[in-house]
Every structure is written in C-alpha cells, then in structure tokens.
Amino acid sequence: MTAHLLVLAVEAYLGVGLVLALVFVFALIDRIDPQAHGAHAFRPLLLPGLTLLWPLVLVRTLAKLRGMTDPLASQRANLAAHRMAWLGLAVLIPVALVLAWSLKAPTEAPQSIRIGDAP
Amino acid sequence: MSVKYVPVSWTTSKKLYDAGLIAGIALYLLAFSHFAIGAVDDQALRIRALGSCAFLLLSLVLAIGPLARLDRRFLPLLYNRRHFGVITCTIAAGHALAVLGWYFAFSPLGPYDAMLVADIGSGHLRGVPFIPFGIAALLILLVLAVTSHDFWLSFLTPKLWKALHLGVYAAYGLVVLHVAFGALQAQRAFEIEVTVCALGLVALHLWTGFREGRKPRMAAAAPSGLVHACKLGDIAEGRAIVVRLTDADPVAIFRHEGRLSAVSHLCAHQNGPLGEGRVIDGCITCPWHGFQYRLEDGRAPPPFTERIATYRLHLTGDDVMLDPSPNPPGTYVQPLEPA
Ligand code: FES
Numbered sequence: 331m332t333a334h335l336l337v338l339a340v341e342a343y344l345g346v347g348l349v350l351a352l353v354f355v356f357a358l359i360d361r362i363d364p365q366a367h368g369a370h371a372f373r374p375l376l377l378p379g380l381t382l383l384w385p386l387v388l389v390r391t392l393a394k395l396r397g398m399t400d401p402l403a404s405q406r407a408n409l410a411a412h413r414m415a416w417l418g419l420a421v422l423i424p425v426a427l428v429l430a431w432s433l434k435a436p437t438e439a440p441q442s443i444r445i446g447d448a449p
Numbered sequence: 450m451s452v453k454y455v456p457v458s459w460t461t462s463k464k465l466y467d468a469g470l471i472a473g474i475a476l477y478l479l480a481f482s483h484f485a486i487g488a489v490d491d492q493a494l495r496i497r498a499l500g501s502c503a504f505l506l507l508s509l510v511l512a513i514g515p516l517a518r519l520d521r522r523f524l525p526l527l528y529n530r531r532h533f534g535v536i537t538c539t540i541a542a543g544h545a546l547a548v549l550g551w552y553f554a555f556s557p558l559g560p561y562d563a564m565l566v567a568d569i570g571s572g573h574l575r576g577v578p579f580i581p582f583g584i585a586a587l588l589i590l591l592v593l594a595v596t597s598h599d600f601w602l603s604f605l606t607p608k609l610w611k612a613l614h615l616g617v618y619a620a621y622g623l624v625v626l627h628v629a630f631g632a633l634q635a636q637r638a639f640e641i642e643v644t645v646c647a648l649g650l651v652a653l654h655l656w657t658g659f660r661e662g663r664k665p666r667m668a669a670a671a672p673s674g675l676v677h678a679c680k681l682g683d684i685a686e687g688r689a690i691v692v693r694l695t696d697a698d699p700v701a702i703f704r705h706e707g708r709l710s711a712v713s714h715l716c717a718h719q720n721g722p723l724g725e726g727r728v729i730d731g732c733i734t735c736p737w738h739g740f741q742y743r744l745e746d747g748r749a750p751p752p753f754t755e756r757i758a759t760y761r762l763h764l765t766g767d768d769v770m771l772d773p774s775p776n777p778p779g780t781y782v783q784p785l786e787p788a
Contacts, residue, residue: 333565334558363603369454372598379595390604406698408611408720415618416654422622423647430629 351380499544691724711760
C-alpha cells in the first residue's frame with residue numbers, strides 16, 4: 331500500500347513537472363537566458379531535467395525574472411564538501427565491504443560432506 | 450563557451466572520445482557474456498553485464514579528476530567527462546530496466562510497486578533491502594545526466610550546479626551498498642571488481658587530497674594586507690603559479706610577454722584549475738575544456754561573455770606581492786611590468 335502511494339506520488343510529481351517544463355521551454359526560457367534566443371534544437375534536451383527538478387526550476391526562474399543577480403560566490407564550500415565526501419566514503423566503503431563479506435553465505439560444502447550429513 | 454546553445458557542441462576529439470568509450474563498453478559487455486561463470490540464462494546475464502559495466506564506468510569516471518591532478522597526461526580524459534557520465538547513467542538505467550522487465554514485469558502489484566517491496570536478498574541477508582540503494586543511486590545519476598547541458602550551468606549558477614553534481618559521491622556510496630549487499634553476495638565474479646575498484650578509488654582520492662592539502666597556504670602580512678606570492682623569476686613565461694590563501698579562493702599569477710597578471714584560479718565554467726593552464730593566443734586557456742580569458746581583465750574574448758575575478762599585484766624588489774581582495778569579475782587591471 332505504501333509502495334503504491336509512493337509510486338502514485340512520483341507520477342503526480344512528474345506530471346506537474348512535465349507541464350511546467352513545457353511552459354518553461356516554450357514561454358520562459360527566452361526571457362531568462364540570452365543564449366537561448368534563436369536556439370531551439372537544444373530545448374527538448376532540457377525537458378527531463380526541468381521535469382525532474384521543477385521545484386528548483388521554479389525558484390531559480392522567479393529569481394531570474396525578478397532580475398536578481400547571482401552574487402560572486404566563493405567556491406571553497408564546494409571544495410570542502412568534496413573533501414568531506416571522500417573522507418565519508420573512505421569510512422563507508424570499507425565498512426560496507428567488510429560487513430558484506432562477513433554476512434556472505436558460506437559457499438556450498440563439497441558434495442561428499444553433504445551426502446554424509448544427510449539424514 | 451558558446452553564444453547560442455546547441456544540443457551538443459561536437460568537436461573531432463569529442464567524437465573520438467565517445468566512439469572509443471562506446472567501443473570499450475561494447476567489448477566489455479561481449480567479453481562479460483563470453484566469459485561468464487556459471488550457467489545463467491540470457492536475461493540474467495544481461496542484467497549482470499550491464500550492472501558490472503555501470504559500476505566500472507562510475508568508478509572510472511570518478512577516477513579521472515584525481516588522475517588528471519596527479520599527471521597532466523590524463524587531462525584529455527577530463528575534457529569530455531560529462532559525456533562519460535551520461536553514458537554511465539544510460540548503462541545503469543539499462544541495468545535497472547532489465548531487472549524491472551525480468552523480475553517484476555508480471556507482478557500483480559505492478560512492476561514499480563513490486564520492486565519497492567521485493568525481498569530478494571540471499572543467505573544471511575534475506576530482508577536486507579539492497580534494491581532501494583540502487584534506485585536512489587540511479588535517481589541521483591539521472592539528475593546529474595539531465596542537468597549536464599551548459600544551460601544548467603548558467604541557469605543554476607556554477608556554485609549550485611557544482612554542489613548538485615557533488616551528489617555523484619553519494620551515488621557512488623549507494624552503488625557500493627547496492628552491490629555489496631546484492632550482487633557480491635551471490636556472484637564471485639563481482640568480488641574482485643567491487644573490492645579493487647571501490648578501495649582503489651578511495652585510496653586515489655585520499656592520496657590526491659593529501660597532496661593538495663600539503664601545499665602551503667599564504668596569509669596576508671600586516672599592516673600592508675599584501676601576500677608575498679613568489680619571486681619574480683619563479684613564474685615561467687606563458688605559465689602561472691598558484692597562490693593558495695588561508696581564507697580566500699586561490700589566485701593564479703600569469704606571466705605573458707614578461708608582464709604579470711593575477712586572476713582567479715577557478716574557471717567560470719566548472720571551476721577548472723586555470724593556474725594549471727597556459728597562455729595561448731594571448732589568453733589564459735583553461736586546461737579542462739579550453740575556455741579562454743584575457744589577462745588584463747579576466748573577460749572571455751568576444752563574443753563570449755564569461756568573466757573571472759582579477760587581482761592587483763605589486764613588486765617589491767623581485768618579490769611579487771598580491772592584494773588578496775578580488776576585484777569584481779571582469780575588472781581591468783594594468784598588467785605589472787617589471788622594470
Ligand atoms: S572548467 Fe571547463 S573550461 Fe574551465
């Protein structure tokens with residue numbers, strides 16, 4: 331039941347996303363990105379991303395339409411996140427592998443032993 | 450670096466890159482099917498081959514960055530890394546669709562519902578839900594693939610786009626969990642691939658990070674507020690040195706025709722390391738994808754519009770001193786001419 335509701339929610343989310351994506355590529359993109367003027371062939375490529383990320387697209391579109399400029403952001407936060415990600419993976423990956431190996435079902439016993447063990 | 454978007458800005462090297470990659474994948478899938486251990490039916494073989502190939506590709510694509518930092522000869526691999534990523538996602542999606550079509554297609558619940566509630570762990574792991582790890586990883590890879598066009602970089606801003614694409618590391622962690630508690634439990638062939646790839650990749654990233662972290666960072670000296678960047682003779686003609694600051698973005702100081710200019714070390718495209726690039730045709734050229742910037746104002750030559758921050762330099766004897774406060778991107782600064 332929960333799985334079914336989840337699937338329905340995802341379908342609804344994507345449905346709304348697709349409608350907004352079409353509005354975006356037909357009516358809005360020219361107003362927010364000068365590099366899109368006169369460029370049409372690339373627009374279908376945007377549809378999957380616009381559909382999947384429509385809440386983010388909505389926020390960014392409103393910001394662009396209001397003429398908000400993007401502050402010059404420092405990139406150090408991303409570089410630090412990159413370092414943290416690999417430190418995290420350096421712990422997660424060995425732990426996952428050791429756990430997986432220790433839980434692994436023993437390989438099948440040789441035939442002769444299994445015959446002897448049989449009731 | 451385009452004035453009008455196109456679906457894909459093909460170049461000969463991109464075509465060669467993609468052709469080589471696709472040929473490599475085809476060979477791998479063929480070899481996997483040919484040398485597969487144990488009698489399995491065609492469909493199960495296809496699922497395993499695609500899964501194994503996707504894992505290998507994801508490991509490789511994540512290895513390109515650190516390899517290029519360790520040795521410049523790997524830079525050509527980085528040039529078209531986005532296509533590599535999209536192809537990886539396509540193979541992973543092929544694996545998921547093959548699973549869906551084989552194991553869940555005829556479930557009375559419907560294939561998607563059935564996949565979410567399935568318990569197909571084996572041995573001690575019966576009940577360990579490894580499939581959701583795979584679904585989550587695939588979703589992340591999909592988001593990255595569908596936002597790989599340059600439009601997204603400009604629409605989301607490079608900072609947000611980069612942050613979003615850091616999700617690839619979460620995807621890799623999830624894929625390792627998916628494989629460790631799934632395929633690795635049942636198939637010997639995966640043991641070596643997963644262990645070597647995953648641990649090798651971690652070691653590679655830690656080693657590169659360790660090397661980067663050991664590079665000295667400079668702080669501004671009081672009361673001038675200037676940073677001693679280097680000696681005049683330290684910078685080779687047409688090249689740069691990179692000044693890493695304690696609490697600001699790194700700066701690249703270039704020498705061109707004997708004159709010095711300082712700009713951000715981070716490319717406006719995808720934060721590539723500009724200071725590791727060269728001056729070509731009078732412009733700083735990014736080693737990653739070739740974006741160019743003028744030395745005196747950090748602007749891409751017309752008709753392109755990208756801009757990076759510039760910095761002011763001073764000369765004290767033969768000591769090059771840097772003012773670490775960035776000028777707004779595109780600000781003209783007269784190149785420093787040593788006497
Ligand atoms: S990061 Fe792509 S050209 Fe610099």
